[in-house]
Amino acid sequence: MLKQRLFLGGAAAWLVAGASMVGAADWTRFGGPDGNFTVAAADLATSWGEGGPKELWRVEFGEHGHSTLLVEGERVYALVRRGDDDVLAAFDAGSGNKVWEAAVASPVPEGYNNQFGPGPHATPLIVGNRIFTISATHVYRAFDKADGKLLWSLPLKDALGVRQMGRGYGASPVAWKDTIIVVGGGDDQGVVALKQETGEVVWKALSGGGYSSPLITEIDGVPQVIAALGPVRAGLDPDTGAVLWKIDLPETASTTFGTQLVADDHLLFSSSAYSDGSRILDVRKKDGEWQAEVLWYTRKMRLMHGTAVRSGNLVLASSGDFGPAFLTAVDIESGDLAFRARGFAKANVVKIGDKILLLDEDGKLALLSVRADGVDVLAETEGILSGVTWSAPAVVGSRAYLRSRTQIVVLDLGADAQGSAGGH
Numbered sequence: 001m002l003k004q005r006l007f008l009g010g011a012a013a014w015l016v017a018g019a020s021m022v023g024a025a026d027w028t029r030f031g032g033p034d035g036n037f038t039v040a041a042a043d044l045a046t047s048w049g050e051g052g053p054k055e056l057w058r059v060e061f062g063e064h065g066h067s068t069l070l071v072e073g074e075r076v077y078a079l080v081r082r083g084d085d086d087v088l089a090a091f092d093a094g095s096g097n098k099v100w101e102a103a104v105a106s107p108v109p110e111g112y113n114n115q116f117g118p119g120p121h122a123t124p125l126i127v128g129n130r131i132f133t134i135s136a137t138h139v140y141r142a143f144d145k146a147d148g149k150l151l152w153s154l155p156l157k158d159a160l161g162v163r164q165m166g167r168g169y170g171a172s173p174v175a176w177k178d179t180i181i182v183v184g185g186g187d188d189q190g191v192v193a194l195k196q197e198t199g200e201v202v203w204k205a206l207s208g209g210g211y212s213s214p215l216i217t218e219i220d221g222v223p224q225v226i227a228a229l230g231p232v233r234a235g236l237d238p239d240t241g242a243v244l245w246k247i248d249l250p251e252t253a254s255t256t257f258g259t260q261l262v263a264d265d266h267l268l269f270s271s272s273a274y275s276d277g278s279r280i281l282d283v284r285k286k287d288g289e290w291q292a293e294v295l296w297y298t299r300k301m302r303l304m305h306g307t308a309v310r311s312g313n314l315v316l317a318s319s320g321d322f323g324p325a326f327l328t329a330v331d332i333e334s335g336d337l338a339f340r341a342r343g344f345a346k347a348n349v350v351k352i353g354d355k356i357l358l359l360d361e362d363g364k365l366a367l368l369s370v371r372a373d374g375v376d377v378l379a380e381t382e383g384i385l386s387g388v389t390w391s392a393p394a395v396v397g398s399r400a401y402l403r404s405r406t407q408i409v410v411l412d413l414g415a416d417a418q419g420s421a422g423g424h
Helices: 156-160
Strands: 054-060 070-072 075-082 085-092 098-105 125-127 130-134 139-144 150-155 174-176 179-183 191-195 201-205 215-219 222-229 232-236 243-248 267-271 278-286 289-298 308-311 314-319 326-331 337-341 347-352 355-360 365-371 374-381 394-396 399-403 407-412
Touching (some): 070 394, 075 407, 098 139, 125 174, 150 156, 156 201, 174 215, 179 222, 191 222, 215 278, 232 289, 308 347, 314 347, 314 355, 337 374
Antiparallel strands (some): 054 407, 125 130, 130 139, 179 191, 222 232, 232 243, 267 278, 278 289, 308 314, 314 326, 326 337, 347 355, 355 365, 365 374, 394 399, 399 407
16 A cells, blocks of 8 residues: 655646655755655754754866755765766765766756756656766656666657757656656646656647656555646546546636645645645545645735645745745644744755754755744754855755765764764
8 A cells, every 4th residue: 555645746746656676875866755855853963063963075077057965875976067067976975985876868948938047957766776967958767776877768759759948857766567657747747657667758738838747656555646737637547637626716826936835634725826825626536536626825925936745734844035035933733833933944854753954045054843833943053055055955864965066965864963073
């Protein structure tokens, strides 16, 4: 039976659920083990020295990119930009030594909006012995995890006629049985299933496109792909692409960057910055028919491209677009504002047990405890990374794997590690 996931995710993507083929400690997709930016409790230090948590290793790697690092066993995988190439590389998780790298040409097309850089924006996906990537230029690729050998490539623009998105492709892939399910684009191919082995198209469904990746979850015992394509939210049969339910939201909901979630109580949360906000849909099967309705809407939380986590009855995220950003919490059942906290720039959050790890775009790292009316800052440090930091942390045990556009740093947040000076 599929385990129902709490959160869809993403800074350009939601995230995978389904029958996991990895150990619980691995971070092999956007959102981590369960796709909800939530991991099991670890024995974390609740204070750091002047230099911050203990640093295990740091490397300069690449020139751009916002995808999250992947961690599996003794390997860390990173997808970055170097010149006109997308570069996928594997590092030794203990030392930071590079094991292999694979560079593939991904020139930026004419008319590309480079305001936020050339990407890559989407996070890769590990399934079995393959790593799946997607470039900002809409090319899906499969690599051999052992040595980086390119196994297949599928240009969505050429193969399906998908239109180049202005700021580049940003949705992360998800896995279902022997397929990966991706956002496509255009009429009757907004969501596309591809064979993992070959890249062959298995099914196509819905119309539109977007920056949020599909989620695979289970509601009322039925596995389904949940997609956000412009103002449309829908649930699909992951085997066939058949539409189970669909709801049309206002056009202001068409740019969905923020994390989505499906809660155990049938609640689907989605959020957009700019002229929209956050809303909850109630999705369930009644009298044999699927129904979806909006329970509440608020502009008091607007996610641009960060992550969100659920803490008790609260949804916690960094809210804001081009102005100030506030760490914000709303009640999941009512949408009422619980609190706003200052002190951080636009940020990503990961829940570790009952603690929150926050990494803001300026490289500030903090460990937080959540109350009903605010947060307590247990530890924080400035400048953990240089350059714009929009990538979500990957957390395995007590280790945090962080990246900016140009740097990778691995920290030990464990209580036993903070005696010796770490820092950066």
